Amino acid sequence: MKLATYKDGTRDGQLLVVSRDLSTAHYATGIASRMQQALDDWGFIAPQLQDLYETLNNGKARHAFAFNPAMCMAPLPRAYQRLTGTAYASHAAWLGEGGGDLVVHQAASDVLLGAHDPVLCADQNSGADFSAEIAVITGDVSPGLSPDDALECIRLVMLSNCTTLRHVADRLQSQPAASFSPVAVTLDELGDAWDNGGVHLTMQVAWNGRKVGMCDAGTDMTYHFGQIVAHASKTRALRAGTVVSSGTVSHAGFEQNGKTEWPKGYSCIADKRAMETALDGKATTDFMQFADTVRIEAKGKDGQSVFGAIEQELAPLSLI
Amino acid sequence: MKLATYKDGTRDGQLLVVSRDLSTAHYATGIASRMQQALDDWGFIAPQLQDLYETLNNGKARHAFAFNPAMCMAPLPRAYQRLTGTAYASHAAWLGEGGGDLVVHQAASDVLLGAHDPVLCADQNSGADFSAEIAVITGDVSPGLSPDDALECIRLVMLSNCTTLRHVADRLQSQPAASFSPVAVTLDELGDAWDNGGVHLTMQVAWNGRKVGMCDAGTDMTYHFGQIVAHASKTRALRAGTVVSSGTVSHAGFEQNGKTEWPKGYSCIADKRAMETALDGKATTDFMQFADTVRIEAKGKDGQSVFGAIEQELAPLSLI
Numbered sequence: 318m319k320l321a322t323y324k325d326g327t328r329d330g331q332l333l334v335v336s337r338d339l340s341t342a343h344y345a346t347g348i349a350s351r352m353q354q355a356l357d358d359w360g361f362i363a364p365q366l367q368d369l370y371e372t373l374n375n376g377k378a379r380h381a382f383a384f385n386p387a388m389c390m391a392p393l394p395r396a397y398q399r400l401t402g403t404a405y406a407s408h409a410a411w412l413g414e415g416g417g418d419l420v421v422h423q424a425a426s427d428v429l430l431g432a433h434d435p436v437l438c439a440d441q442n443s444g445a446d447f448s449a450e451i452a453v454i455t456g457d458v459s460p461g462l463s464p465d466d467a468l469e470c471i472r473l474v475m476l477s478n479c480t481t482l483r484h485v486a487d488r489l490q491s492q493p494a495a496s497f498s499p500v501a502v503t504l505d506e507l508g509d510a511w512d513n514g515g516v517h518l519t520m521q522v523a524w525n526g527r528k529v530g531m532c533d534a535g536t537d538m539t540y541h542f543g544q545i546v547a548h549a550s551k552t553r554a555l556r557a558g559t560v561v562s563s564g565t566v567s568h569a570g571f572e573q574n575g576k577t578e579w580p581k582g583y584s585c586i587a588d589k590r591a592m593e594t595a596l597d598g599k600a601t602t603d604f605m606q607f608a609d610t611v612r613i614e615a616k617g618k619d620g621q622s623v624f625g626a627i628e629q630e631l632a633p634l635s636l637i
Numbered sequence: 638m639k640l641a642t643y644k645d646g647t648r649d650g651q652l653l654v655v656s657r658d659l660s661t662a663h664y665a666t667g668i669a670s671r672m673q674q675a676l677d678d679w680g681f682i683a684p685q686l687q688d689l690y691e692t693l694n695n696g697k698a699r700h701a702f703a704f705n706p707a708m709c710m711a712p713l714p715r716a717y718q719r720l721t722g723t724a725y726a727s728h729a730a731w732l733g734e735g736g737g738d739l740v741v742h743q744a745a746s747d748v749l750l751g752a753h754d755p756v757l758c759a760d761q762n763s764g765a766d767f768s769a770e771i772a773v774i775t776g777d778v779s780p781g782l783s784p785d786d787a788l789e790c791i792r793l794v795m796l797s798n799c800t801t802l803r804h805v806a807d808r809l810q811s812q813p814a815a816s817f818s819p820v821a822v823t824l825d826e827l828g829d830a831w832d833n834g835g836v837h838l839t840m841q842v843a844w845n846g847r848k849v850g851m852c853d854a855g856t857d858m859t860y861h862f863g864q865i866v867a868h869a870s871k872t873r874a875l876r877a878g879t880v881v882s883s884g885t886v887s888h889a890g891f892e893q894n895g896k897t898e899w900p901k902g903y904s905c906i907a908d909k910r911a912m913e914t915a916l917d918g919k920a921t922t923d924f925m926q927f928a929d930t931v932r933i934e935a936k937g938k939d940g941q942s943v944f945g946a947i948e949q950e951l952a953p954l955s956l957i
Binding site for chain 1: 648677715716717718720741742743744745746747748757758759763780781802805807809810811812813814868869871872873874875876878879954956
């Protein structure tokens with residue numbers, strides 16, 4: 318099924334069930350009003366949401382309305398935990414960071430932005446950079462699970478844009494709030510595209526309307542979500558509603574005719590700049606400026622948008 | 638006022654108002670059932686809780702009952718964010734970490750333990766170490782505040798025990814869930830002891846019943862809570878319910894008769910071991926073993942416990 322959260326003036330918004338083709342939606346009122354509620358009691362609530370989803374897909378839901386992604390908060394608008402991994406070793410390699418080992422960090426989750434919310438940044442010389450990522454939401458995770466067993470704890474999958482301010486040295490200060498696709502989907506919605514703990518779909522990334530990224534999120538995933546979750550829960554339990562971000566979806570380059578080729582574009586500007594430096598000795602692409610837009614989407618075999626599109630603008634943040 | 642959360646089988650527990658002397662309590666039902674609710678709408682809810690607190694202190698609350706700290710979850714049992722700072726530069730100095738600059742990290746907040754909950758650890762050779770800390774809970778914090786203005790966003794103060802597994806190399810895996818005092822108190826409860834963004838009270842730490850720490854939490858606080866909050870919110874807003882941990886309360890040593898003296902004991906074993914190494918060339922105190930207990934408390938001028946005591950045991954965690 319596909320779930321979303323509509324803005325309603327509250328911090329947690331209103332839980333929606335959205336039709337498979339993203340055309341219609343229905344409030345989940347009467348089943349659960351907030352996404353965290355559904356995650357806290359998934360075994361009881363998910364089947365009821367699934368029933369509503371099927372009724373909605375069959376055109377039989379009585380109070381269905383046209384789905385508007387611009388009304389969406391993040392599917393989970395604030396989370397009790399977010400972890401971010403380094404699932405794509407090629408991204409770390411491009412940036413010259415680490416030895417390709419799996420590293421998992423705690424990340425901010427007190428504000429998770431909706432798909433059409435602006436990304437706010439006080440200084441446009443901060444080196445604002447988008448990052449197209451996959452994110453999952455877990456149920457309760459027992460400590461010490463194997464990576465395969467950890468996969469069983471994954472409830473929902475989303476797309477994410479995790480902005481980084483590349484010119485801000487302090488790690489905490491370099492991370493504005495992360496953003497998420499309009500809908501979160503259960504694993505069965507992905508069919509064959511969910512395989513070996515990753516999402517085998519093309520991350521279509523457009524920057525100011527120009528297509529810049531077409532990386533497959535499955536091809537060069539070095540550490541799958543089960544590995545990331547098992548790493549994070551090695552010494553303690555994780556609670557329901559933990560958001561796990563993959564890190565920037567990335568492809569390794571390859572050598573052809575003595576040149577490094579990178580044919581599928583890029584999912585963050587830092588990777589592009591690293592490529593430019595590798596090819597030409599210097600980076601020529603600048604980071605984002607105010608009013609720049611980024612669009613991130615993934616389509617299924619049928620050509621339909623799976624999660625809806627993230628469509629954001631970089632906007633000035635007013636400091637006090 | 639003083640607030641606590643009682644275990645009731647749910648993930649968020651039941652909000653309580655607790656009398657100043659910690660003898661009696663009253664459910665806040667009818668005002669707010671969960672602590673996060675109060676934090677989300679503090680301006681509206683806090684005055685009502687304050688009224689109940691005064692009625693309770695006057696012995697006029699009709700359904701008051703004896704307060705039992707063993708029934709407490711953390712005052713905020715799960716939080717949308719936890720930040721941990723390096724407020725005490727002397728602790729970093731003892732451990733030979735960093736140059737004493739303020740560093741703030743995201744920390745886990747999906748599970749915050751109650752004052753009598755066991756600290757769970759799979760392997761007693763992990764180097765389990767207690768850490769006596771001060772923690773605050775903020776309201777909404779606008780980005781770019783000055784440290785002084787950031788102080789105005791602090792709603793509640795608690796004691797905390799932030800266990801670290803010193804022999805676990807991976808930072809994320811070395812941090813079990815943090816624990817909190819039975820009650821959280823508003824700043825006015827601290828009177829003069831709340832000064833310049835810190836808590837000027839003695840952190841009484843006992844390990845297996847033996848008094849080991851009597852550090853004043855105000856004396857050597859290098860960075861106050863306003864500075865930590867302002868650092869974390871330099872580039873983005875923080876939302877209500879952000880827990881901010883001070884890092885290990887620590888005193889700098891001083892030279893006397895050619896020796897380094899450290900008269901007030903220690904708030905974590907690692908500091909003790911660093912002292913031993915400085916004095917004798919090697920650390921002789923081992924880290925915690927299963928069934929070891931730690932007790933952390935702070936008393937006011939009147940000799941009464943301000944926050945109640947953290948009283949925990951290190952217990953084996955069963956891995957799957």
